Amino acid sequence: MQNFREMPNFIWSVADLLRGDYKQSDYGKVILPFTVLRRLDAVLKPTKQQVLEKIDQLKTMNVQNLEPVLNRITGYEFHNTSKYDVESLVADQDNLAANLIAYINAFSPNAKDVMDYFGFVTQIERLDRSNLLYQVMQKFAAIDLHPDRITNVEMGYIFEELIRKFAEQSNETAGEHFTPREVIRLMTNLIFNEDGSHDLTKEGIVRTIYDPACGTGGMLSVSEEYLAELNPDARVRVFGQELNPESYAICKADMLLKGQKPSQIKFGNSFSEDGFRKETFDYMLSNPPFGVEWKKTEKEIRDEADTLGMNGRFGAGLPRISDGSLLFLQHMLSKMKPVSLNGSRLAIVFNGSPLFSGGADSGESNIRKWIIENDWLEAIVGLPDQLFYNTGISTYIWVLTNRKSPERKGKIQLINATHLYQKMRKSLGNKRNELSAEDIAEITRMHGEFQETKYSKIFDNEDFGFRRVTVERPLRLNFLVSDERLARLQEERAFQNLATSKKRGTAGDVEIKAGKAQQEAILKVLEGMRSDLLYKNREEFVKVLKKAFKASGVDLGAPVQKAILSALSERDETADICKDAKGNAEPDADLRDAENVPLKEDIYEYFEREVKPFVSDAWIDEDKTKVGYEIPFTRHFYEYTPMRPLNVISEDIKSLEQDITSLLQQSILGV
Structure with missing residues (x-):
């Protein structure tokens, strides 16, 4: 095999054995856990004999808690007490199923938890009944996944490619499981951009990173790698939560292999089962699912919003039930460290909806209002389309912090990076474009320089606020x-x-x-x-x-x-105005209108200029005025393209007519 990029295809070739006995949508249920098992086994192999000898020694000493001692020998947060490894399991073909299950059960709790979430024992028994277990084990025994051969970074790519193949076979969306690595790298650059030169390079620093929808752990891995590049002596602690069992199992296995504490990866829904209820973090990154409804957790979310209000996670407002994106953002903002403890920085990927969905005083608008009026929104980066595996739509990275630099206070930066990409040689699902290293560097530079350019616009917070004014006209x-x-x-x-x-x-x-x-x-x-x-x-x-x-x-x-x-x-416009009991003009509901007046503009000056000249009998109902916030990203980068002159269009039409006439003549003459 020439390089690790060929490994996923080689591993996936196991599917040839499964064809007929397994549906295509079930291939991943076998291939993913066997890949993880092979990786865990390869990592433990160098210390296998030492562990077995230490077990015998500790038993004679009547030591009850073996885990800390055995973990020190392996150098990881897990071990296996079985005498078997993958190669020796294959050697005993007659007892393979029983021995393999015993081998799985011999893992320490952290690693066994990974295999349990795969439902691995069920697949072992099914393969054994189909007389496929030995052939599959032979395939995986021939694969070398030792860290000396495949680094942790490369292993991450392999897991992600296998997940993508699994998603394709089962008609799932691969993007629900992971994010393209170049996008994660950009997000990491953006949250570390303000800290890199002075804070992150300090000796002995400890930093925490959190992802509430961590998938296979790509966000956590890339950010950890970035900090290690900046400061090899930095201590990085990563935390994550994931709802999908297979993704959770892969993420936890990845953290085990990297020496992170596996207890810092939680299984479950971040909304209804917050695994880090009392925790706060230095940095946060996430790519929550786009446009996914939150009906399953509606009761828990509404109960928390009603009971705790602003003391809970969702006090600012609740978005429409069909899209929970802004719930993830509120959840992350609740995990920010106080400014007195150096605050937090976070980046999250959204589609266009959270920028503008919902009118004034709606849940979405109130969430934007809360964020912007607290001066937490630092920047929004518009990305190229066709960048993600599961969707071709336009996406945006929001960068937020509660410790803006002095020059950014009260300001929001919009960066248009929709033109910065390169075409992929081969598309992967909906992903046809990718960010090159140069593209990432350019976006990072624009963010860091914080200057007004063609592709970078800087606004006051108030520029995105407006008052929704109700304009009434009398009933006649x-x-x-x-x-x-x-x-x-x-x-x-x-x-x-x-x-x-x-x-x-x-x-x-x-x-x-x-x-x-x-x-x-x-x-x-x-x-x-x-x-x-x-x-x-x-x-x-x-x-x-x-x-x-x-x-x-x-x-x-x-x-x-x-x-x-x-x-x-x-x-009847010629009739007298209808009046209420107090003698005031009664409004006509059918003629009622609304105007969005920018926060920076006086309502009545706007009314006299934009409304009165056209409807002289109109008035403002101040009791109905609402404040809203929206971010019309595209509008701020719109460039008007004038229509071509008529004579140019006419010449083009004549040229086309001549071409058509020529083609018709050739057809008639048989040329």
């Missing part, structure tokens, strides 16, 4: 008693309800009969008012209406009067 109605309008009255619910009853039996029949009589009496009074007289003043018509009903002795309740006025009226 005319009134006429006519056949058409009387017919409309009989469709009004309040009028129809007169002849209904909730009572049963005779009492109900009596009530319905009385109601119908009242309906007939009302219509008789209105028939007597029939005329061609068009009233353009509601107060005047109401007086005439009440006088007619009083004279006839027919009782007119408020709901029925309202129904009559609704049925006998039509909007």
Whole structure:
């Protein structure tokens, strides 16, 4: 094998053995755990004999807790007490299944937990029944996955490629499991960019990194590698939580092999089962699933928001149920260290929706308002499309911190990097583009320099806020008693309800009969008012209406009067303004409009300039004014392209016509 990049294809060739006995969608259930097992076994092999000798020695000394001692021998946070390794297991073909299960059970709890989340014993038994176990074990015994042969970084790539293949076979989205490494590298650059030269190179520093949707652990691995490059003496502690069992198992195995504490990788949903409830972190990175609904955890999230408010994770607001992206961001912000402890920096990948979805005072807008007014949003980077495995849509990296540098305070930087990419030689799913090292360096430079350029725009926080102002116009109605309008009255619910009853039996029949009589009496009074007289003043018509009903002795309740006025009226711009009991103009709900007024602009100056000249009778209902925040990223980088002159277009059309004529002539002549 020429290089480690060929290894995933070689490992996946095991699928040839499984074909027929396994569905394609189940191949990964065998290949992934066997790959992890082979890696764990290769790591432990050099110290295998020492561990077995130490076990015998400790037993004679009656030592109960063997784990710390054996882990010191292996140099990792796990060990295996079985006499077997992969090669010796294959040598005993007749007892392979039983010995392999015993070997799995001989792992220390951390490593056994990994195999349990794969459901590995179930697959061993299934392979044994299909007479495939020995052949599969032979395949993996021939693969050398020792760290001297395959580094931890390379192993990460192998796991990710296997996951991608598994996702393709099972019609899952690979992007739910991992993020392209070059994107992670960019995110890592962005969160460390402000600290690299003075803080991260200090001797003996300890830093924590967290990902609440860690997948196979790519974010954690790349950020750990970055810090090691900057400062080999730095101590990095990584933490993560993952919902997918296979991804969790791979991530935990990866952390075991890197010497990280496996207890710092938790299984479960970060929203309903926060594995780090009381923890805070120096740095955080995440690529949560795009547009995934949070209905499964709705009760827990709403309960926390209602009970704890701003003392919990979701007090700022709840987004629409169909997209939980901003819940992840709120969750991460709740894990920020206080500024007195040097604060935190984080980066998260979103699609375009969190930039602008939701109107003023909606959950999404209130979350953006909370973030921006707390001055936590440092920068947003617009990425090229077709960069991720599971989607071709445009994506954005949000960079947030509670310890902005002095020059960034009160400011937000937008970076347009949609043009910085290179085409891949071979696409992977929806991923057809990738960021080169030069692209990453250019984006990092623009962020670090914090200067206004064609591709870097700097704004005040208030530039993204607006007031949603409700503009009212007066209600103007005319009134006429006519056949058409009387017919409309009989469709009004309040009028129809007169002849209904909730009572049963005779009492109900009596009530319905009385109601119908009242309906007939009302219509008789209105028939007597029939005329061609068009009233353009509601107060005047109401007086005439009440006088007619009083004279006839027919009782007119408020709901029925309202129904009559609704049925006998039509909007009329020439009519008088309808007024309420206090003499104020009554607004027309159908003419109601709204205007978004930037926070930096006076509402009434805007109103006089943009509204009054067109609707002179309009006014602002101040009780309905709401504050909202949105980030129209694309608008700020839009470049107008003027249309071509007509003479140029005309020449192009003539040229095309000549080409078509020439082709037709050639066709007719058979040339």
